[in-house]
Amino acid sequence: MTRKPRIGVVTFPGSLDDRDALRAVTSMGGEGVPLWHAEHELHGVEAVILPGGFSYGDYLRTGAIARFANVMDEIRMFADSGGPVVGICNGFQILCEAGMLPGALIRNRGLRFVCKIATIRVETSLSPLTEGLVAGEVLAVPVKHGEGQFVAEGRALQRIEDEGLVAFRYCAPDGMLDDDQNPNGATNAIAGVRNERGNVVGLMPHPEHAVDPDVGPTGGQPLIASLLSFALARV
Amino acid sequence: MRFRAQVVVSLKDGLLDPQGKAVEGSLPALGWTNVSDVRIGRYVELDVEAIDQDAAVSQVQAMAERLLSNPVIETFRIVEVSELVGLGSEDRS
Numbered sequence: 039m040t041r042k043p044r045i046g047v048v049t050f051p052g053s054l055d056d057r058d059a060l061r062a063v064t065s066m067g068g069e070g071v072p073l074w075h076a077e078h079e080l081h082g083v084e085a086v087i088l089p090g091g092f093s094y095g096d097y098l099r100t101g102a103i104a105r106f107a108n109v110m111d112e113i114r115m116f117a118d119s120g121g122p123v124v125g126i127c128n129g130f131q132i133l134c135e136a137g138m139l140p141g142a143l144i145r146n147r148g149l150r151f152v153c154k155i156a157t158i159r160v161e162t163s164l165s166p167l168t169e170g171l172v173a174g175e176v177l178a179v180p181v182k183h184g185e186g187q188f189v190a191e192g193r194a195l196q197r198i199e200d201e202g203l204v205a206f207r208y209c210a211p212d213g214m215l216d217d218d219q220n221p222n223g224a225t226n227a228i229a230g231v232r233n234e235r236g237n238v239v240g241l242m243p244h245p246e247h248a249v250d251p252d253v254g255p256t257g258g259q260p261l262i263a264s265l266l267s268f269a270l271a272r273v
Numbered sequence: 274m275r276f277r278a279q280v281v282v283s284l285k286d287g288l289l290d291p292q293g294k295a296v297e298g299s300l301p302a303l304g305w306t307n308v309s310d311v312r313i314g315r316y317v318e319l320d321v322e323a324i325d326q327d328a329a330v331s332q333v334q335a336m337a338e339r340l341l342s343n344p345v346i347e348t349f350r351i352v353e354v355s356e357l358v359g360l361g362s363e364d365r366s
Contacts, residue, residue, distance in 0.1 A: 099343055106340075135343060142346040144284075145291045189288050189346060223289070 043269035046083030054091035062246040085269035088129025101131035122166035130240030141190035147223020151184040165232040165239035177257030179243040186242040188224040206230035276329040279352040283314030
């Protein structure tokens with residue numbers, strides 16, 4: 039990589055995984071740029087990550103208050119102009135609340151917070167996280183959430199499936215769908231979705247926690263690498 | 274004029290309600306075996322200053338659509354919007 043892509047990571051009040059996201063971006067060869075929720079400013083970044091955590095205490099609904107933060111106006115414009123935007127966990131919930139991704143995330147089927155290594159299957163190459171990957175590829179990435187059950191109403195769900203907007207599904211290590219491997223009861227085992235244009239993607243699993251072989255699986259590496267090259271290619 | 278509004282937000286029919294299911298599963302253990310379709314929603318009460326009842330209702334409607342509910346998965350019902358008479362602005366009882 040000749041030049042380091044600048045990847046912005048937003049900190050909201052209650053964000054937890056912003057540091058890990060910045061660290062993952064840096065360790066994979068990008069330049070992590072901290073962004074602040076209260077600013078109308080993206081500091082010229084080439085991609086944006088909305089990190090995990092519990093923005094605004096997740097009061098009312100997860101992501102419901104964060105979507106009205108100042109920085110979200112800029113992120114919406116950035117996405118409208120084709121800029122890559124990635125939402126991880128709470129960031130995914132925020133993008134759904136903001137209407138930038140279809141569907142919603144509700145309480146886990148088992149009502150319990152889940153914290154484990156999940157295996158997920160890539161379903162499309164048309165997203166900033168999966169551009170360099172092949173559909174069917176299986177990655178080990180941690181999940182840790184209480185409200186990660188992806189839901190959409192009948193027609194909306196049909197559209198998500200028909201238009202190939204599913205980005206990731208929970209699966210067994212061999213790539214087969216298995217309800218026992220679905221940590222939260224997500225509809226159709228959906229772990230992540232993208233928008234129609236293919237520049238906004240959200241997922242419950244945490245690629246930013248899975249880049250360092252010293253501390254666990256490295257299924258996040260190809261995803262972050264894809265984001266970096268997606269961001270560079272756009273410039 | 275000051276109005277008090279009551280809004281109930283609930284999950285749309287057809288979406289699984291994990292909390293409702295858990296409560297439904299617990300009731301038979303307490304002896305109530307004739308209960309089904311438990312759904313859990315959210316109750317929001319708020320006061321709003323408005324020039325009249327219509328203005329208050331339409332504002333509550335807008336707030337419920339924009340923030341109090343997520344139209345992707347929830348519906349809401351405005352239970353009541355009623356004028357608070359004889360209460361100082363500090364009172365809320």
